[in-house]
Amino acid sequence: MSEDAMHGMKVTIRIQRFTPAPEREHARRHSSSPFGGKARGSSPFGSSPSRRRIRGKHFTQDYNIEAHPGQTVLDILLDIKRNIDPTLEFRYSCGHGICGSDAVSINGTPTLLCTAKIEDYARPETNQTDGAKAMANKGFRPTGTTKNVADDSISETNAETISANDTASRIDSTTSNFGNTNDPNDQSNSPTSQNTPSNPTVIEIAPLPGFPVLRDLIVDIDQMMNQIKKLEPYLKADGKLARTKDGKIDMFEYLQKPEELKRYELLSNCISCGVCEGSCPVYAGGEAFIGPAALIASSRFINDSRDNATDERLDAIATADGITACQSVRACSRECPRGIDVGEEMWQLTERVKNHQS
Ligand code: SF4
Numbered sequence: 001m002s003e004d005a006m007h008g009m010k011v012t013i014r015i016q017r018f019t020p021a022p023e024r025e026h027a028r029r030h031s032s033s034p035f036g037g038k039a040r041g042s043s044p045f046g047s048s049p050s051r052r053r054i055r056g057k058h059f060t061q062d063y064n065i066e067a068h069p070g071q072t073v074l075d076i077l078l079d080i081k082r083n084i085d086p087t088l089e090f091r092y093s094c095g096h097g098i099c100g101s102d103a104v105s106i107n108g109t110p111t112l113l114c115t116a117k118i119e120d121y122a123r124p125e126t127n128q129t130d131g132a133k134a135m136a137n138k139g140f141r142p143t144g145t146t147k148n149v150a151d152d153s154i155s156e157t158n159a160e161t162i163s164a165n166d167t168a169s170r171i172d173s174t175t176s177n178f179g180n181t182n183d184p185n186d187q188s189n190s191p192t193s194q195n196t197p198s199n200p201t202v203i204e205i206a207p208l209p210g211f212p213v214l215r216d217l218i219v220d221i222d223q224m225m226n227q228i229k230k231l232e233p234y235l236k237a238d239g240k241l242a243r244t245k246d247g248k249i250d251m252f253e254y255l256q257k258p259e260e261l262k263r264y265e266l267l268s269n270c271i272s273c274g275v276c277e278g279s280c281p282v283y284a285g286g287e288a289f290i291g292p293a294a295l296i297a298s299s300r301f302i303n304d305s306r307d308n309a310t311d312e313r314l315d316a317i318a319t320a321d322g323i324t325a326c327q328s329v330r331a332c333s334r335e336c337p338r339g340i341d342v343g344e345e346m347w348q349l350t351e352r353v354k355n356h357q358s
């Protein structure tokens, strides 16, 4: 949609929300007791909160706002939180595409809130059923038990006590009218009646696919960070000793030519936002596939001429849940906010591992 067409137009921001159920008293008691917690198995990811089944209520909520050209979706959410609904939760920090903390799904596409322009994502409203189905089918991939959620969830009215892991696709068709009217019986605010010439556009926002939802648009990224850490993303190098004129050790030098720097420079720009993981149909937020973000972190050091642990790194990713699990779909390349061709890097890693093993 062009900026001119956007000027002064109302846009419906449709958000898939999640309110976790209050923690039970006994759960709190157990977590604070040194004897209360049961060991969670040998998985390195086992202690993550994402391994818990978070129960709560999933629902969608519409906010009707006036859009201005150049505003980002983050601008709009901040406006909603400050002026309309303080209960709306989302994560952000830098606001400039640097920290990677605000990845979500917008119209089914994983991206950053702070770089997504309203005019690029506002699209004509169809009707609630089609819109909800599109949300359920396009961007929301269950992370746990697979269920046929596309049909049975849309007809539900209150999807309470549903686990966060297996219901990322579940949508409550009851949409409240926060910021529009306080009368829930006012049919003029139903999603269908909003499909009018004065309010023709919608932007659908949901949590990042493939990650367990903690609250509203905030997902648990612990697993991704653990997977990155597991591949030891730091330089393992033997620096040369540089000496002063009188022979004393001055510093360790890690010399590199510009062309060697070029081989990994772009990879070092990865901000661990998880957009590539949310785009990847194989990544499921668990040990089945370590995920493209972790592999990019490893590739950054595999391609660094100063690093001495290349063989060890290639061995570490040549596993069933490592690069071997990559199906070369290349969806991971589409939306990387740092311009990394993630799919191409996955392919290069596959080749490196094959050569290493032959
Ligand atoms: S490779 Fe790109 S999309 Fe993936 S985590 Fe890094 S910056 Fe985000």
Ligand code: FES
Binding pocket: 092, 093, 094, 095, 096, 097, 098, 099, 100, 101, 102, 112, 113, 114, 115
């Ligand atoms: S808020 Fe930091 S990348 Fe968007």
